[in-house]
Amino acid sequence: MATVIRMPKLGFDMAEGTLVRWVIGEGQEVAKGDVIAEIETDKATVEVDSQEEGILHKHLVQKGSVVPIATPIAIIGEAGEEIDVDTLVGELPELEVAPAVEAAKPEPALVAPAKPSDKPEVQVPEGIVASPVARRLAKEHDLDLTSIRGSGPDGRIVKRDVEAAVAAAPSTVPAAAFVTPEARQATREPLSKLRAIIGRRMTQAKQQVPHFYVTIDIDAAPLMELRKQFNALIPEEEKLSINDFIVKAAALNLQRFPSLNASVDGEHLVRHAQVNVGVAVAVEDGLLTIVVHDADLKPLRQIGSEARGMIERARAGRVRPEDIEGSTFTVSNMGMFDVDHFIAIVNPPEAAVMAIGSVQQVPAVEGGKIVIGQRMKVTLSADHRVTDGAEAARWLQEFARLLEQPLQLAIS
Amino acid sequence: MALKTMREAISEALWEEMERDERVIIMGEEVGVWGGTYAVTKGFHDHFGPERVCDTPIAEGVIVGAANGAALAGLRPVAEMMTINFAFLAMDQIVNHSAKLHTMFGGQMTVPIVIRAVGGGGRQLGATHSQTPDVAFAHFPGLKVVSPGTPHDAKGLLKSAIRSIDPVMFIENATLYQVRGEVPEEEYLEPIGVSKIQRAGSDVTLISYSKMLQTSLQAAESLAGEGIEAEVVDLRTLRPLDMGAVVDSFKRTNRAVIVEEGWRSYGVGAEVAARLYEEAFDYVDAPIRRVAQREVPLPYNRELEQQMLPNMYDVIEAVKGVL
Numbered sequence: 001m002a003t004v005i006r007m008p009k010l011g012f013d014m015a016e017g018t019l020v021r022w023v024i025g026e027g028q029e030v031a032k033g034d035v036i037a038e039i040e041t042d043k044a045t046v047e048v049d050s051q052e053e054g055i056l057h058k059h060l061v062q063k064g065s066v067v068p069i070a071t072p073i074a075i076i077g078e079a080g081e082e083i084d085v086d087t088l089v090g091e092l093p094e095l096e097v098a099p100a101v102e103a104a105k106p107e108p109a110l111v112a113p114a115k116p117s118d119k120p121e122v123q124v125p126e127g128i129v130a131s132p133v134a135r136r137l138a139k140e141h142d143l144d145l146t147s148i149r150g151s152g153p154d155g156r157i158v159k160r161d162v163e164a165a166v167a168a169a170p171s172t173v174p175a176a177a178f179v180t181p182e183a184r185q186a187t188r189e190p191l192s193k194l195r196a197i198i199g200r201r202m203t204q205a206k207q208q209v210p211h212f213y214v215t216i217d218i219d220a221a222p223l224m225e226l227r228k229q230f231n232a233l234i235p236e237e238e239k240l241s242i243n244d245f246i247v248k249a250a251a252l253n254l255q256r257f258p259s260l261n262a263s264v265d266g267e268h269l270v271r272h273a274q275v276n277v278g279v280a281v282a283v284e285d286g287l288l289t290i291v292v293h294d295a296d297l298k299p300l301r302q303i304g305s306e307a308r309g310m311i312e313r314a315r316a317g318r319v320r321p322e323d324i325e326g327s328t329f330t331v332s333n334m335g336m337f338d339v340d341h342f343i344a345i346v347n348p349p350e351a352a353v354m355a356i357g358s359v360q361q362v363p364a365v366e367g368g369k370i371v372i373g374q375r376m377k378v379t380l381s382a383d384h385r386v387t388d389g390a391e392a393a394r395w396l397q398e399f400a401r402l403l404e405q406p407l408q409l410a411i412s
Numbered sequence: 413m414a415l416k417t418m419r420e421a422i423s424e425a426l427w428e429e430m431e432r433d434e435r436v437i438i439m440g441e442e443v444g445v446w447g448g449t450y451a452v453t454k455g456f457h458d459h460f461g462p463e464r465v466c467d468t469p470i471a472e473g474v475i476v477g478a479a480n481g482a483a484l485a486g487l488r489p490v491a492e493m494m495t496i497n498f499a500f501l502a503m504d505q506i507v508n509h510s511a512k513l514h515t516m517f518g519g520q521m522t523v524p525i526v527i528r529a530v531g532g533g534g535r536q537l538g539a540t541h542s543q544t545p546d547v548a549f550a551h552f553p554g555l556k557v558v559s560p561g562t563p564h565d566a567k568g569l570l571k572s573a574i575r576s577i578d579p580v581m582f583i584e585n586a587t588l589y590q591v592r593g594e595v596p597e598e599e600y601l602e603p604i605g606v607s608k609i610q611r612a613g614s615d616v617t618l619i620s621y622s623k624m625l626q627t628s629l630q631a632a633e634s635l636a637g638e639g640i641e642a643e644v645v646d647l648r649t650l651r652p653l654d655m656g657a658v659v660d661s662f663k664r665t666n667r668a669v670i671v672e673e674g675w676r677s678y679g680v681g682a683e684v685a686a687r688l689y690e691e692a693f694d695y696v697d698a699p700i701r702r703v704a705q706r707e708v709p710l711p712y713n714r715e716l717e718q719q720m721l722p723n724m725y726d727v728i729e730a731v732k733g734v735l
Contacts, residue, residue, distance in 0.1 A: 132696040152698065156698075158698065
């Protein structure tokens with residue numbers, strides 16, 4: 001029995017996706033769970049798994065097509081099965097083929113690109129004549145050939161010249177770096193897909209979302225203490241991060257004060273039923289936001305284990321559609337980088353994003369005395385179309401209270 | 413260790429192998445009663461008899477053809493070409509039969525033949541009898557091509573050639589027969605397909621074989637007087653060509669001159685230089701140079717002939733060109 005595979009909806013606001021690549025060709029066997037195709041949404045490139053098994057009879061859209069969600073993209077059936085495509089899927093819409101998906105053509109370079117024969121291992125500016133062994137030795141000793149005078153025929157730089165330069169290296173190297181700035185050349189390369197997506201979305205957010213920011217200073221000492229006690233009781237691989245507590249606290253707070261768990265959609269305000277907390281994850285050449293769904297309902301340890309799995313997949317480049325779809329609020333934590341505080345950009349259609357700084361030991365006033373405190377700065381960036389400063393401040397105040405009395409996070 | 417001439421060393425190798433293995437026979441023009449044009453087989457006819465030391469008609473195709481047949485039938489013939497220039501008359505037997513029977517018949521038979529051939533110029537024998545066409549034979553897969561430059565290697569390599577189950581072209585140089593060198597009294601073999609450093613040095617690698625090995629060694633001695641230490645690598649075998657010692661030496665000196673008596677085009681120098689660029693490119697410090705015969709049929713006139721052949725001064729000049 002033939003089955004129609006449709007363009008999946010991989011996120012709350014996804015209307016269409018680009019079919020970047022067919023992984024399974026026409027006529028090939030498909031097993032359940034096989035990746036059929038790669039689809040690029042404006043968040044990421046994700047893989048479409050098959051829920052069926054059989055033979056992939058036909059691709060209904062060509063590679064590079066921009067396909068509205070739920071549009072039929074392929075047919076899977078049994079081997080040898082006669083399939084009437086027209087009656088099965090009806091008329092197919094005309095699809096635009098996205099030029100951006102075609103293999104990126106190199107743009108004219110700012111500077112002449114190195115010829116393939118000049119491997120990038122040795123930068124030999126034009127006009128420099130050096131023997132192969134001289135080039136190799138210069139590279140091994142990290143010497144700039146432009147700084148070496150050649151003693152060979154027609155000024156060729158030969159082995160003995162490089163050896164002499166190596167012997168004199170301490171004095172010649174800094175001088176060489178100073179006198180020959182033209183040896184350093186800018187490079188130009190196409191933006192990676194991920195960078196392009198991030199750039200497009202962040203530009204859109206900064207241009208269209210009226211941001212405002214509220215910062216609060218939270219006493220993190222009780223949180224640090226509780227985490228220590230927790231982690232002493234649970235296995236190494238399940239240990240909770242500070243961020244797991246923050247996700248839980250944010251989710252609980254959004255459940256209690258749902259005003260920030262919302263989106264603007266044209267003239268309407270959409271209040272989300274679920275509390276899905278996104279966590280920004282740095283990946284190679286960019287970032288992805290993984291999503292803990294229903295984080296308000298899940299116990300801390302489950303949040304911890306789900307987040308850990310998704311972060312690992314994101315860093316390994318094997319993110320699943322459900323890992324990154326449907327977030328209603330985002331947490332961005334740069335605590336591991338010793339930052340005091342920072343300000344994040346709202347990730348539409350969410351209404352707010354929370355930026356977490358490091359827990360730092362600072363002088364704190366307690367009972368009229370200065371003591372060593374552990375403080376953490378949190379900055380909320382919010383969409384002014386959805387909320388206002390006072391509301392955001394109250395929200396943050398409650399968030400701080402949850403973290404400063406963190407036992408609540410463990411029992412709810 | 414006794415100093416012996418190249419002629420004595422080659423003669424000893426033949427004698428010892430004939431004593432060791434009665435399947436070894438010698439065939440060629442004037443090799444028997446006369447004792448060989450270069451007196452290499454003097455006394456063999458009387459000692460081993462006419463059945464094992466056979467004078468043949470003046471017909472090289474017959475000599476190699478009969479030797480091929482004898483080899484197929486189980487003997488170990490050593491066929492002598494009075495000069496390598498006459499081997500052209502036996503070319504079909506050499507390149508189409510000796511070299512190919514083993515592979516064309518699926519390995520059913522081997523052709524354990526040695527073709528001794530004398531080459532080289534400089535003796536006013538005219539253009540047709542003074543050639544050094546070694547590379548022409550080295551071009552053909554299926555043949556081994558050996559060409560020693562010292563009495564020691566000549567003896568050890570010829571004994572290995574006679575014992576080899578493959579057809580071997582064993583190329584001697586007429587002007588080397590009087591060269592003396594140390595030859596051990598006890599039995600020894602030299603492996604086919606292994607090049608050898610004959611003189612150590614650190615400034616430049618000279619690569620040669622046969623007569624040009626001697627020329628290169630003389631050039632190296634002269635250069636040493638000027639403070640230039642040349643390392644001299646002897647190929648000894650053209651096929652299979654062993655680049656091991658050549659590349660090792662070149663990686664230390666980064667400069668090379670290849671010296672051969674034959675013509676430059678498509679020659680040993682071309683092959684070795686290409687292999688060095690392929691296998692040791694990152695060690696090249698100067699273009700590799702080749703010293704070879706001028707590209708003309710060799711003149712008969714003594715002065716002109718000497719002008720056309722590579723000599724020690726050509727090698728010295730080339731070395732200075734790469735330093």
